[in-house]
Amino acid sequence: MEPIQVVTSIMTPLDRKNVDTDQIISKEFLKRIERTGFGKYLFYHWRFDSLGNQSTEFVLNxxxxxxxxxxxxxxxxxxxxxxxxxxxxxxxxxxxxxxxPGFADIFYSNCFKNGILPILLPQNEIDSLLTEGQQTPITLTIDLEKQTVTREDTNVVLTFDIDPYSRQMLLNGWDEISLTIQYEDQITSYEQRFENV
Structure with missing residues (x-):
């Protein structure tokens, strides 16, 4: 996975509640065996009409x-x-x-496992970002080391919590396999002790 340390970008305001995984990626697009190539189907039924034309009403367009x-x-x-x-x-x-302001538990966990940083912020901060971000694009800087979200237009700095394990995994770009490899010497030593048993 690619490490996440500092991300500075315009934010996309998706002002919808209870967005489920079938809306994120609909079931008819799940036939691929790779982890790549799904981006073109993201929010597909919101981004496109039944004829495949872009919906001008949807924020990703x-x-x-x-x-x-x-x-x-x-x-x-x-x-x-x-x-x-x-x-x-x-x-x-x-x-x-x-x-x-809140994520479904399994989705939240899956984000960390796949190299996405999910950040929880209070509802009032989210409301402000969604409302103002639809009117004028807002650039945010996310600093995972400092656990901060900075609005570049106002210099307002918000802090967020993240458990140390997940933070370390994202900062280093590690998944569970990468983490296991960090202990390769100890694993090899352990296996060698039992080779002739």
């Missing part, structure tokens, strides 16, 4: 937010099924950070 690496959403983001394809689609589309 707004050119002001093109290339954004930060998604700001409302409460209970990632609810529904436990499909890991949801963070795969978000990451493949280009989002490295998702900020919301």
């Amino acid at each position: 707004d050119s002001r937010f093109e290339g954004a690496q930060i998604l700001v959403a409302d409460e209970n983001f990632g609810c529904g099924s436990s499909r890991e394809h949801a963070p795969w689609a978000l990451l493949d589309y280009g989002f490295r950070v998702i900020i919301a």
Whole structure:
């Protein structure tokens, strides 16, 4: 996984509550066996009409937010099924950070496992970002080491909590396999002790 240390980007304001994993990546697009290539199907039924034309009403089709690496959403983001394809689609589309007042538990865990930083902020801060961000694009700087979210337009700095294990994994770009490899010498030593037993 690619490490996350500092991310500075325009944020995309997704002003919808209870966005479930089937809305993030619909079931008909889950046939791929790779983890890549899902980004073009992200929020597909909101981004496109039944004929495949872009919906001008949906925020991801707004050119002001093109290339954004930060998604700001409302409460209970990632609810529904436990499909890991949801963070795969978000990451493949280009989002490295998702900020919301609440996440579904399994989705929250899957973000960390796939190299996305999910940040919990209070509802009033989210409301402000969503409302103001739809009117004028807002650039945020996320500093994982300092655990801060800085609004570049106002210099307001917000702090967030993250458990030390998940923080270390994202800072180093480690998944569980990468973490295990850190102990390769000890594992080899342990195995050698029992080779002839």
